Amino acid sequence: MTQPTVPTLDISSFAKDQDAFVAQLGAAYQEWGFAGIQNHGISTDLIRRAMAVMEAVFSLPEDTKKQYFKDNGGTRGYTPFGTEIAKNADHVDLKEFWHVGREISGTPPYPQLTPNVWPEEVPEFKPVMLELFTELDKLANTMLRAFALFIGEKADFFEDKANWGNSILRPLHYPPITDPSLPNVRAGAHEDINLITLLVGSEQEGLEVLSKKGEWVGISMIEGTIICNVGDMLQRLTNKVLPSTTHRVVNPKGEAGKTSRYSIPFFMHANPDMSLDCLPQCVTEENPKQFEPTTAHDYLMERLREIGLVK
Incomplete structure (x- = not known):
């Protein structure tokens, strides 16, 4: 029996055959997210280069890293091992991370855009991470153009709704798990909060997605591939036409589980005042409205409290 796999998309074809790419994208994300x-x-x-500098940062002494742990709800700087917990989980996630946001000159348009x-x-670390932030922000905007077309909007629909979002680049380190008393899950089952x-990073096994059949399906990171998933904000906006899929990071079997795992997710956020009310074309008799109106900022604060980053 063939093991199900998460599909791959060639983003370069978006410029060549827009309609075909959008159709492929829609099929992939409606099935998998x-x-x-x-x-x-x-x-x-x-x-x-990004992987190398993040390894250097996480290799610093604990006391040194904790100097950069700020009382800011985890929005910028270092967050130590054992701080974040998935919603409704019994154990904290086995990870440490560093948050990099937009680099703003002058007065930011939203107070959430902190230094x-x-x-x-x-x-x-600074120049490399800012370069990677810029490149991933461009790619995320291209993906949002395709998603906009799929849901029946103009390609530039998100341009003025995510241009000042509090997007986050998160260099992430899962230390080796050598204590048999610890759970075998490095990051508990969860859905992402943001748009996409x-x-x-990590080509090591461990990332798993929950299929519609209720099966955990491993994602193998093919070299040169970037994984893109839908977050809860886009799910709310589209009334689950584009689903936010549950995923987790488990400890690989054998020797791989005794080594560190490094990855760098980029969380693309909507502008804080963007409405996440379901788009009218996504509400039908077959798919009645499933969410109450809220703004991106209010929803983010609700979720950050649930996962322990905001008290």
Whole structure:
């Protein structure tokens, strides 16, 4: 029996045959909420440099890293091991991470766009992460143009709704699990909060997606592929026409589970004042309205409290 797999999409074909790409995208995301994105134009060299500098940061002494743990709800800087917990989970996630947001000059248009926090000990972390942020932000905007067309809007629908979103680049380290008393899940089953997520990095096994049949399906990170998934904000906006799929990170079997896992998700957020009320074309007799109106900021705060980043 063939094991189900998450589909891959060639983003370069969007410019060549827009209608065909949008149809492929719609089929992939309505079934899975996830897809691998190939030919995205982000250089392998940049990704390798980003992985190297993040490893250098997470290799710093614990006391050094904790100097960059700020009382800001985890929005910028370092968050230590054992802080975040998936909604309704029994155990904290086995990870540490660093949040990088938009680099703003002058007065930001929204107060949520706070200054970044940079580690003095690894000066190359800042330029590399800002370069990767810029490239992933461009790719996310291209994906949003395709999603807009799929849901019957103009391609530029999201342009003035996500241009100042509090998007986050999250260099992420799952340390080796050598204690048999710890759970075998590095990040508990969850859905992402934001519009869409782009995942760069780990080619190690462990990322799993819950299929519509209720089966956990592993995602193999093919070299050069970036994983893109729908988040809860886009799910709310589209009244589940585009589903936000449950996923988790488990500890790989054998020796792979005794080594660190590194990855870099980019969480594309809507502008704080964007309405997440269901679009009228996504509400039908067969698919009645499933969500109450809210704004992106109010929904984000609700979810951050649930996962322990905001008290």
